[in-house]
Amino acid sequence: MMQDVYQKKAYPPEILLVVSNSGRMGIELANRWMLGWPKRVKALILAGEYLAAFQYQLEREKDSLARASNMSHLVPREIAELYGLSMEPPTID
Numbered sequence: 001m002m003q004d005v006y007q008k009k010a011y012p013p014e015i016l017l018v019v020s021n022s023g024r025m026g027i028e029l030a031n032r033w034m035l036g037w038p039k040r041v042k043a044l045i046l047a048g049e050y051l052a053a054f055q056y057q058l059e060r061e062k063d064s065l066a067r068a069s070n071m072s073h074l075v076p077r078e079i080a081e082l083y084g085l086s087m088e089p090p091t092i093d
Contacts, residue, residue, distance in 0.1 A: 006031040010042065015050055025076075026058050033089040043092045053090050060085050 005011070005019055005027055019030045033041050033054075044050040061076070064083040071079055077087060 003027055003031065006034050007038075010034065010038075010045070012045065015045065015054075018051060019054065022054075022058060025062060026054070029058055029061065030054065032087065036087075037089050040089045040091060044089060047092050049090075049092065057085070057089075 003024070005016065008016055011019065019026055022030075041050065044053055060083075061080050064080050064085060065076055068074070068079040068082070071082075074082070080087065
């Protein structure tokens, strides 16, 4: 069973729809960001930059997993870090 989006009410409907339809990896990404950096997530949403950041990060994480098919001994977070991806959402400058 797929996990649910954490703190659904924090997202505008259009963002919630994209996150909900992004599959297991997308929901895990959104939940990791919201659990670890809720203020940063809310700032991205307010600035209108959340969706772009979310979709960019999701593609980078999917790409790193695809390139690491021979590293099944590592968990996805370790693979992402190996490819230099931050686990945190970006900050608003």
